[in-house]
Amino acid sequence: MRHNVAGRLFGRTANQRKALLRGLVASLIEHQRIETTVAKAKETRRLAEKLVTLGKRGDLNAKRLAMARVPNRSLVVKLFDEIAPRFSDRNGGYLRIVPTRKRVNDRAQLAVLEFVDYEDLRDTEAGSKKKGKKAQKAKKVEKTEKPEKAKKTVKAKKAEKAEKAEKTEKTEKTEKAKKTKKTEKAEKTEKAKKSGKAKTAKKAKTAKKKTAKKAKTAKKAKKKS
Helix, strand or coil, rough: CCCCCCCCCCCCCCCHHHHHHHHCCCEEHHEEEEEEHHHHHHEEEEEEEHHHHHHHCHHHHHHHHHHHHHCCCCHHHHHHHHHHHHHCEEEEECCEEEEEEEECCCCCCEEEEECCCHHHHHHHHHHHHHHHHHHHHHHHHHHHHHHHHHHHHHHHHHHHHHHHHHHHHHHHHHHHHHHHHHHHHHHHHHHHHHHHHHHHHHHHHHHHHHHHHHHHHHHHHHHCC
């Protein structure tokens, strides 16, 4: 009989039991929350809390002992750098077991094994994710606004070009109208000058004719006398 013998055997050999608990501890460090049977959760909690105390020590010997129990360098780094500093003011009791449901297959009682500050950590992560999503949305909005602004600037440039073209057309039309007015005035003055010269020429001819007639009448009067 196994009176006062610590630990649970789980119907496995020593190597199988060690591999099982090592995998449970590794997944607990990685995800910080796992669901398993109550017996396995209790045994895993016993080992994981010892690892957290090693992480709080933080010296080289503690790191070597942690590597011997969980031979995964990234998980040990996470344990020593992220998880253990959160419990620097706490003397034990880093994990909690919450019974959840009975397994469908064999009706075994399941439980959630998680760190005590898991909910606060989850809330902070959710807040950071929301902030990250908001920042991403803001970046997307800025990216969408930039091409819109570029489009607006292109439209404004086109409008400015059209206005400049209209102004140049108007100025050209006014210049042409001025030139046509000047040419019309010059033509009118030339016509007036020509008409005045013609009138003076006609007057001179009529005066010559009159003088010639007077001279003829005077000659005829002399001959008669």
